[in-house]
Amino acid sequence: MKFSLAAACAVSVALLPPSLAQAQTVSSSSGGLDSDSAESKQPKRMVMGAKAKLARNGMAIPPSSAPAAVKKVIAAGNHIARKPYKWGGGHARLNDSGYDCSGSVSYALRKAGLLDYALASGPFMTWGKRGRGKWITIRTNPGHAYMVVAGLRFDTSARSAGGSRWTAVQRSARGYVARHPAGF
Numbered sequence: 001m002k003f004s005l006a007a008a009c010a011v012s013v014a015l016l017p018p019s020l021a022q023a024q025t026v027s028s029s030s031g032g033l034d035s036d037s038a039e040s041k042q043p044k045r046m047v048m049g050a051k052a053k054l055a056r057n058g059m060a061i062p063p064s065s066a067p068a069a070v071k072k073v074i075a076a077g078n079h080i081a082r083k084p085y086k087w088g089g090g091h092a093r094l095n096d097s098g099y100d101c102s103g104s105v106s107y108a109l110r111k112a113g114l115l116d117y118a119l120a121s122g123p124f125m126t127w128g129k130r131g132r133g134k135w136i137t138i139r140t141n142p143g144h145a146y147m148v149v150a151g152l153r154f155d156t157s158a159r160s161a162g163g164s165r166w167t168a169v170q171r172s173a174r175g176y177v178a179r180h181p182a183g184f
Contacts, residue, residue, distance in 0.1 A: 046071075052150035058082065058164025060152050069112045070135045070150060070184060076111035077154050080104060081164040085156050091118045101156045102145040104165055105138060108154065114181045121145035125177045133180025141176050 046064040047053045052074060053061045059081060062074040080099055083089075089096045090103020099107060102121045109115035114136075119127060124140040138147045146155035148170070158167035 050150065052152045054152060054166055054168045058162050058166055060149070060154075060166045063150050066135060066150055067184065069114060069181075072112035073108045073114070073136060073149055076108040077104075077149065077166065079111075080107055081154075081166055082159075085159065091120070094118070099156070102140075104154065104156055105145050105147050108147070108149075109136075109181065114184070124179060126179075128179045128181050130179065132178045133184045135184045136180050138179045139173055139176035140179065144176075146171075 045061050047061050048064055050063050050065050052063055052066075055061050059078045060074045062071045066074075080090075083096075084098040085100060086096065086098025086103075087100050088103070090099040090107050094107065094110060096103070102124060103118055105124070106115055106118035110118070115127075121140050121144055122142045124138055124145050125142070128138070136147060136149050138145060140146075144157075146153060146157070148154070151168075153167050153170055154165050155167065155171070156165055157171075158165050158169070161167065161169075
């Protein structure tokens with residue numbers, strides 16, 4: 001079995017009392033991803049509290065208090081945050097050269113094990129549980145989908161402003177249905 005420094009740090013942090021374990025973080029210059037696949041890894045770098053933070057490079061830094069699945073959604077989102085917009089991207093192939101709005105949301109949820117297959121924006125309108133979630137809220141209508149994860153918006157329309165799908169700027173939810181994964 002192969003162990004990395006990050007795994008050793010994670011084990012040592014897990015053995016600390018909860019108050020000290022939360023304060024420990026391992027920094028990464030890759031926006032929270034290591035050299036292994038984003039699909040199975042959680043971000044190494046975290047911020048205290050319950051709100052994610054947007055790094056200067058446009059990647060999301062998850063909150064330390066977030067559940068593992070939320071951290072995986074953020075890691076997966078970071079993995080494709082700068083990929084180009086591609087109509088239909090992420091629907092026929094999970095790993096694609098670009099992603100559309102619902103393909104982006106689907107990718108992040110699938111990599112975290114919260115969704116079995118890609119959904120278009122219309123079907124997202126009845127997916128999961130109704131209303132806003134504690135950690136993840138999908139906003140969707142028949143023509144567009146985006147999500148808010150730990151306070152940051154993950155949206156293809158954000159790429160034009162900062163080059164990343166992640167943004168701290170929220171948008172009006174008027175005309176969108178709110179859905180969330182059960183328990184999140």
